[in-house]
Amino acid sequence: MKSDELAPPHFPENIPGTRFPEGHVYGANKTAEPPLQHRPHPFALSYGENGAKIAYGQFTWHVSVFDLLFNNSDDGLDDTPLERAGQDAIDGVNVVVPRLDDYTGDLMDRDIPNVYHELDGYGDVYLVWRLEFAEAPDIVTQCYVEVGTGTTIAEAAGVTVDATTYNRFDGSGTSSAEEEGTYRIKLGNVTEDALVTQDISSDVHWSFFLMERELTA
Amino acid sequence: MPVEITPAGPENIPDTGFPEGHVSAANNPAEPPLQHRPHAFALMHGDGGAKVAYGQLAWRIDVLQLSFATASGPVDEAGQLAIAAFNIKIPTIDSSTGEPMDRTAPNTYNQLDGYGDVYLYWETSLSEEELEDRVDACWVQVGGSSPAEDELDAVTTAAGAFGRFYPTTGSPSTAQLEGTYRVKLGTVNEDELVKQDHASDVYWSTVLLERYGG
Numbered sequence: 001m002k003s004d005e006l007a008p009p010h011f012p013e014n015i016p017g018t019r020f021p022e023g024h025v026y027g028a029n030k031t032a033e034p035p036l037q038h039r040p041h042p043f044a045l046s047y048g049e050n051g052a053k054i055a056y057g058q059f060t061w062h063v064s065v066f067d068l069l070f071n072n073s074d075d076g077l078d079d080t081p082l083e084r085a086g087q088d089a090i091d092g093v094n095v096v097v098p099r100l101d102d103y104t105g106d107l108m109d110r111d112i113p114n115v116y117h118e119l120d121g122y123g124d125v126y127l128v129w130r131l132e133f134a135e136a137p138d139i140v141t142q143c144y145v146e147v148g149t150g151t152t153i154a155e156a157a158g159v160t161v162d163a164t165t166y167n168r169f170d171g172s173g174t175s176s177a178e179e180e181g182t183y184r185i186k187l188g189n190v191t192e193d194a195l196v197t198q199d200i201s202s203d204v205h206w207s208f209f210l211m212e213r214e215l216t217a
Numbered sequence: 218m219p220v221e222i223t224p225a226g227p228e229n230i231p232d233t234g235f236p237e238g239h240v241s242a243a244n245n246p247a248e249p250p251l252q253h254r255p256h257a258f259a260l261m262h263g264d265g266g267a268k269v270a271y272g273q274l275a276w277r278i279d280v281l282q283l284s285f286a287t288a289s290g291p292v293d294e295a296g297q298l299a300i301a302a303f304n305i306k307i308p309t310i311d312s313s314t315g316e317p318m319d320r321t322a323p324n325t326y327n328q329l330d331g332y333g334d335v336y337l338y339w340e341t342s343l344s345e346e347e348l349e350d351r352v353d354a355c356w357v358q359v360g361g362s363s364p365a366e367d368e369l370d371a372v373t374t375a376a377g378a379f380g381r382f383y384p385t386t387g388s389p390s391t392a393q394l395e396g397t398y399r400v401k402l403g404t405v406n407e408d409e410l411v412k413q414d415h416a417s418d419v420y421w422s423t424v425l426l427e428r429y430g431g
Binding site for chain 2: 038039040041042056057058060062064066067068069071081082083084085086087088089090091092093095110111112113202203205207209214
């Protein structure tokens with residue numbers, strides 16, 4: 001059933017003062033703005049006192065996993081053919097709430113009327129997340145919003161084409177560079193005396209797939 | 218070169234109810250017209266339950282195809298179905314058979330049946346003939362105890378023919394064809410602040426394996 005029409009999307013923070021003492025009413029009073037009905041879009045940026053401010057947003061991820069089985073039994077051939085293939089259960093959408101400034105920071109607050117979260121400084125604002133496959137099923141172990149590029153980014157490394165046993169979740173046949181990764185996406189830029197640049201204005205979704213190999217004799 | 222954004226709809230400043238130039242403490246301030254919807258799935262308190270603004274599910278599926286020479290392998294061919302764009306599913310209200318959400322702007326909030334945790338659910342039926350029916354239900358409901366999330370089952374590592382799309386190959390089980398997924402949108406309880414978890418349209422993009430031959 002549909003309900004009443006939306007109230008206008010008033011700007012979120014800081015209901016302005018009326019400039020009149022409480023109880024003082026006459027025709028020149030400035031009407032206080034009604035309260036916020038909803039949040040701004042995810043990761044909305046604005047100016048703070050000593051740095052950028054950012055509204056709540058969250059990170060969602062999805063992974064698909066293929067399982068390949070190779071066999072090098074003595075069949076008179078020199079190769080190790082791919083004999084079987086399968087797939088893990090189909091994942092849904094996983095959610096991670098970002099922290100502020102670094103991976104030990106406070107969690108962003110999802111309450112409404114919300115607060116903007118003040119970050120440590122001005123500049124480019126990034127959402128950063130870290131993967132650690134050994135922590136499955138919660139493989140996104142860190143997620144935070146930071147100003148600047150202080151975090152070193154490193155994709156989870158690729159896998160050499162081969163027929164050997166390989167599994168990032170249990171570490172079979174992997175190197176450390178293949179067992180973890182750190183990524184980021186630019187949300188926007190907040191700089192003093194410049195207009196805010198808003199790049200991302202939705203929750204961030206990341207979807208990828210993995211290969212597992214097993215070699216049997 | 219940057220351009221200024223103009224309002225999305227006609228600008229209809231509502232009548233204040235007073236003639237021009239008439240000013241007194243009883244004047245109603247003219248409310249500015251709504252320029253846009255709130256973010257997707259915006260939650261608020263309603264009359265007897267949560268209210269939710271329009272949002273939608275965008276989904277897509279990639280398919281990797283492997284062809285096996287015999288029942289014990291090996292793979293002798295590999296391919297992939299066309300790379301699909303997004304399919305859009307407009308959620309219904311309260312259940313899979315409810316009214317669809319209204320996407321017109323300025324939109325209305327949609328009243329839900331009760332307070333509590335609010336979820337977006339979707340169900341798959343991968344053997345449906347028409348692509349758009351393979352996510353065959355999508356709805357917003359209060360409460361997450363029923364139905365429970367139920368992922369599409371895994372596929373055993375094997376060489377036998379297997380495919381979940383119509384016409385199905387091999388004999389996929391019901392649990393490999395029909396799944397139930399959900400994302401928590403937030404929480405609306407009486408006398409409490411709204412908690413808004415998800416504030417975007419929801420995306421679900423996955424990959425399926427098909428085996429042939431064997």
